[in-house]
Amino acid sequence: MIRIVITDSTAESRTNLVSTINEFLKADISALEILPQISVKPVSPQELKFVGKIEICVIGEKLIKENISEVSKIRKLLPDAVILISTSDDFSDIGTIEKLVRLGADDTISSQTSPEEFLKKLIIFCKAKKRTGKSNFILVDSSKGGLGVTSIAAGLSECISRSGKSVALLDFDFESQDLSRFLQVRPYINENLQLLLDQNRSVTHEFVEECLFDVDIEKNDGRFSVMPPVAEQDALYDGSSTYSRSLVSILELLDSNFDYIIVDSGELKGAMLRTIYKVSDFVLFVVSNDPASVYASASKIKKIKSMLSAQSNFLVLENASDVNGLSSKILRNQLSEATGIENEEWIETAIPFCKSARTWPGSGLSMFEHGSPKVVAAILKMAVSMGLISTEIESASLSKKMLSIGKNLFKRKFSETIENIKTKKRETILAPGSENKLLPNVPEPLEREFSTQPKLNSPKENDLTKNTNENNVIAEQINLESPKDVKQIEHREGINLDNLFSKPQIYN
DSSP: OEEEEEEOSSHHHHHHHHHHHHHHHTSOOGGGGGSOOEEEEEEOGGGGGGSOSOSEEEEOHHHHHHOTTHHHHHHHHOTTSEEEEEEOGGGOOHHHHHHHHHHTOOEEEETTOOHHHHHHHHHHHHHHHHHTOOOEEEEEEESSTTSSHHHHHHHHHHHHHHTTOEEEEEEOOTTTOHHHHHTTOSOSSOHHHHHHHTTSSOOOHHHHHTTOEEOOOTTOSSEEEEEOOOOOOGGGGOTTSSHHHHHHHHHHHHHHHOSEEEEEOTTOOHHHHHHHHHHOSEEEEEEESOGGGHHHHHHHHHHHHHHOOTTOEEEEEEEOOOTTSOOHHHHHHHHHHHHOOOGGGBOSSOBOOOTGGGGOTTSSSOHHHHSOHHHHHHHHHHHHHTTSSOHHHHHHHHHHHHHHHHHHHHHHHHHHHHHHHHHOOOOOOOOTTOOOTTSTTOOHHHHHHHHTOOOOOOHHHHHHHHHHHHHHHHHHHOOOOSHHHHHHHHHHHTOOGGGGGSOOOOOO
16 A cells, blocks of 8 residues: 655645645546555644654645755655655746755655656656565466466465475466365455455555465475455456555565565456556466467467566466477477567476376375476476576475485385285195295195195086086075075076085095
8 A cells, every 4th residue: 555644834735735636546547557555644744753654745835935954854754755845836946856855855746747747656656666675576377278377376386485485376266266276275265355355454464464374385494375366256357446456555565575476367357467467577478389279379478568567577488288289399489480479588498298297286285296306397497597596496496306206106116015915816836845834824734735735637526616606606696585495596597506505525
């Protein structure tokens, strides 16, 4: 939120200045979309010491004419605020302006200042303030759904958090909440965020923190938090709503609390999406090697580039999720030729196809945890190329992943070996004189004698065994309830069921 205080020597002059500023803010100008919520409050010069932290202080002309040194006093009271001086035509000569600036003023406004000029000043001050922030704001986007935006956003967030940084991951999939559901972050519908967007709550650190939910990652040195989306509604796509300005205020607070903010574009459209484009430090555009998505990607890239600010870095990431798709060379050549993408705008390493990486939805962790070493290496290289982590962290993270995979592989192979030993078919006939240690509960002499007996080939034994097997099959299909039932079955089937209840005789 941008807090503006108006101060002057009289209450009447303060009221007039407040009315002028409010008229500026009511103007129908698209630039208002990228500005956060703005509050305007009149205070007397004596009350300035009690106002707390503010962004802009507007000093009226009467106070300056009475005592121009008041500017220096106000600057000492508000060292971090932007100070604007309201001047008239007869009080705006070069000498006066130079003195005001020397005393601590940042700029001036006059009766000739238009709403557009005033808003330009606000935008410049907000941008200058943003450059002092510590956060990197990253938007992950694509031409349509199903190209890997959610997987990339979650994987990159976990990668950065494991390097010891704090990451806020914002889910804007209002309809299905895929990102929140895949990472098992509850609740999936963020009612606290809805209150902030509706301006039913002030955008404060406490209330914004209530919109965030941490992802539980074992042995994680950083913080990985997710902000689930609000429920889908028409106001999200309405350019006349205040949602976009409320969102900017929320992003400013997240900027002060987290090292990185990563946004899954989801179903963002209209004013909110344009706002996100304009405030992003990085726009990471995901393209797939699926031939059916190339035209849509080229069309979307052209639109995005026209909406980015000069400070935004546009990068393209190849997600090679289709094993039968276009080769990397053909895909990059076609998109570069169609959209004018420069070589340095391509992320060098593509995300390779990996079956295990596709198992992350619903696990509570991303594909950075479930993917193969090649997937992990690709995400790490992407983070290094964007300047998000260092090369030392990349090497350490990859080594940990390889060690973890090695341990899991050893455990799996060891378990399989033990299981094979337990379930191995026991052999009963060995060479003469051998001891069969696999025969359980058999005395050793009898074991040797039984193991060395020659195989019997009596016709009677074979016939009887064959009959017994046939009777067993029939016995499984019938239910013997009485002697009468037994006789009826024997007569119908032409068999003797007595053999079912006695062991076969072995004839020599």
